[in-house]
Amino acid sequence: MTTTDSDIVSIEGLNVDTVIGVYDWEQRQSQRLVIDLQMACDIQTAANSDNIAEALDYATVSEAVTNWVQQQPRQLIETVAEGIAELVLKEFAVTQVQVKVSKPGAVVNATNVAVTIKRTQFDSPFG
């Protein structure tokens, strides 16, 4: 295992309001999605230089993910998860990404519903 596989930068509980859902009423209003990301990357260069320019900037990733999710209405949280994984692998120096997309308001008697996927550069057409 290389450091590129074992070093993780995380974003937890990123709240994004967007149009999401399979029913007509869901396409007429925003709902809250909560996104968790675990991104495998080499953090040693940033650690040694203590320079944000060498780091995977979680603020920049959060903004890019939020913008992508809010770009257009979608039906399934699966589509959102795959799109986020593709974006992160394409735009950032990330070798593997785990994406969890939660839709906490979706099922009345459930605390949460979610999908979780893991993708690597080899899974992506952009790898």
Ligand SMILES: Nc1nc2c(c(=O)[nH]1)N=C([C@H](O)[C@@H](O)CO)CN2
């Ligand atoms: N696997 C999925 N199941 C369901 C989804 C989804 O995105 N993925 N979405 C819905 C509805 O939009 C639901 O959230 C409305 O409450 C149902 N099942």
